[in-house]
Amino acid sequence: MRIVHTSDWHLGRTFHGVELLADQRRALTHLAELVAAESADAVIVAGDVYDRSVPSADAVRVYDEGLAEIAAAGAQIVVTSGNHDSPTRLGAGSGFAAAGGLHLRTSIADIDRPVVLSDAHGDVAIYGIPYLEPDTARRHLGVESVGGHTAVLGAAMTRVRTDLAARRTRSVVVAHAFVSGAAASGSERSISVGGVETVPAETFSGADYVALGHLHSPQRVTDTVRYSGSLLPYSFGERTHRKAALVIDLDADGVSAVRAHELPVVRELSSLTGVLGDLLTDEQYDAAQDHYVEVTLTDPVRPTDAMRRLRERFPFAVHVQWERPHSGSGVDYRSRVRGRTDAEIVASFIADVRDEPTKGERVLLERALRAVVGEPESDAAELTLFDIEAIVAESA
Structure with a gap:
């Protein structure tokens, strides 16, 4: 039997405010093409189908x-719910959907009710464990002590092993969890409860293969306990990931091979650093124009209207920030302000976030500070119309 393992589609997610549904639709088409090319019997989706409940x-x-x-590519589909999904909404109509080859496993009651598929070597039981919130799931699983994810997943696997012992068949477990030894990429929502977030791989002992979801980079925990990773990169921290679906072959004795099939890149991600003028003109950035x-930005003075100007060359620019060159002095804030006047501190702040205030702007700052501390108006120099016009001209 051949199974394609995928997870973390996060349909509906945005990327720095940019809608990703068109990219996700193309990625699902690539996945269907893989199913057809591999003549896969089943596709597993290990949770986080949607990005919101x-x-x-x-x-x-x-x-x-x-x-x-x-x-249409010829595969049965097994779907479990993740921490982003609503189990009730995702599992609606599960009884009817199964007749058409879509098997939804989103409830605790169905943990020990596997999807049973057959090949020339007999049956394969696919058990779907939805994301289990420890505080609520432990009551339904009969877990008395507070043991976080390890306790509830351990209880779920006890149900799986009990059912499997009666079947004596090959098995696949689908779960949405953070397993010890794997690494997060930064775009996953934390599932920690009381600081207990990870579970040991041994929790899933007894299954021939464990298809995991939640972490967004494809990775191997053990030979038969693996993450497929997300459908697309969902943070710039994932820009070096090669997104993949895992192809698992089962023979008469269990897993015979696991292959990572890289999914085509829908749109690449690039992180660029430099002064605005170079970014807009230098040929070395040509390759990033469709990313x-x-x-x-590292300009000495914060550029105005930077995002609009960047999008003229990089239409898919989604985030811009400015780092003032050599702004880090290594001196703590208390030391930086000790012995300085209010006007000097305010001027330093303006220099840090924009650029050095002009002479005219310093006059305005002095006048504003005098007003704040309540100094008599006669102590503050009056600004004539000529003074104001000069300040405006200097600022322009």
Whole structure:
């Protein structure tokens, strides 16, 4: 039997405010093409189908179209819910969906009710464990002590092993969890409860293969306990990831091979650093013009209207920040302000976030500070119309 393991579609997610549904739709088409090319018997989705518990209508449409393509490619589909999903909404109509080859496992009651598929070597039982929130799941699983994710997943696997012992067949467990030995990428939502977030890989002992979701980079915990990673990169920290789906082959004795199949890149990510003028003209940045781009500007003075100007060359620029060159002095804040006047501290702040205030701006700052501390108006120099005009001209 051949199974394609995927997870963390996060349909409906935005990337720095940019809508990703078109990219996600293309990625699901690539996944369906992989299913057809590999003649896969089943596709596993290990949680976080959606990015929020109440998905938008457009996200549901992309989900429906993606499932239809995968089913048309010839595969049964097994889906579990993750910490971003609403188990009730995702699992709606599960009884009817199963007749069409979509098997939804989103409730604790279904943990020991596997999806049973058959090949020339017999049955394969696929157990779906939805994301289990420890505080609520432990009561349904009969866990009396507070043991975090390890306790509730251990209780869930006890149910799985009990059912499996009666079947004596090959097995696959699908779960959404943070397993010890794996590494987060930074774009995952924390599932820690009381500081207990990770579970040991031994929790899942007894299964021939464990298909995990939650972490966004493809990675191996053990030979048969693996993360497929997310469908797309969802942070610039993932720009070096090669997104993949895992292809698992089962023979008569269990897992015979696990292969990572890289998914085509829908749109690459680039992090650029430099002065605005160079970024807008230098040929070395040509390759990033069609990428999602984040930019760190290093101009001595903060450029105005930087994002608009950057998007003229990089239409998919999504984030820009300014780092003043050599701004780090290594001196703590108390030492920096000791012995300085209020006007000097305010001027230093303006220099840090923009550039050095002009002479005219310093006059305005002095006048404003005198007003704040309540100095008599006669102590503050009056500004004539000529003074104001000179200050405006200097600032311009």
